[in-house]
Amino acid sequence: MRIGELAARAGVSVRSLRYYEEQGLLTSTRSASGQRHYTEAHVERVTFLQRMYAAGLSSRTIAELLPCVDSPSEATSDAALDRMAEERERLSEHIEDLIRTREALDRLMATNRAHRASLRSTVPG
Template sequence: MRIGDLARRTGVSVRSLRYYEEQGLLTSTRTASGQRTYTEDDVGRVRLLRRLYDAGLTSSAIAAVLPCVDAPGAAQTDTAWERMVAEREKLDSHIGDLLHTRDALDELIAVNRHYRQALAG
């Protein structure tokens, strides 16, 4: 199937599909005229990539996890698991930072609210 067909079947933009190829996450074959073609298996691959991206993984993290999918084995599974745990820890840290920032903003809003009420009253 051609790239536009894959995009329609997966709900992923053509631009994203090209990006996945640039990152080595997806491969295609080329016709004599240079057009990309994909297999039916690539539909599942793209859907998996979307799930991994939606889980917050970066393309480099996904590239580290994919060997577990492509050639399952104990070593690949352990590496994938370790990478996902590390990504989750980074996410937890980022969430903590965001919560701290939100709390600081809430304090500023409260101070501003009291100041505005004092001016109005």
């Protein structure tokens, strides 16, 4: 199948497929005229890539995990699990930072509300 059909079947843009190829996440064969051609397995590959992106993984991280998919073994599985654990820890730290930021904003909002309340009490009615 050609790139447009793969894009339609996988629910992604042609641009995304080209990006995946640039990043080494997807490969195609080329016709004599240079057109990309894909197989049914590529639909599953793109769907898998989309799940990885939805999990917040970068292209670089996905590339690091692909040996587990392309050449499954205990070693590649262990390496992938370790890498995903690192990503999970990174996300957890980011979430903690966001919670602290939200709490700081909550404090600012409380200060603003208190200030507004004090303005109401000093305004003659």
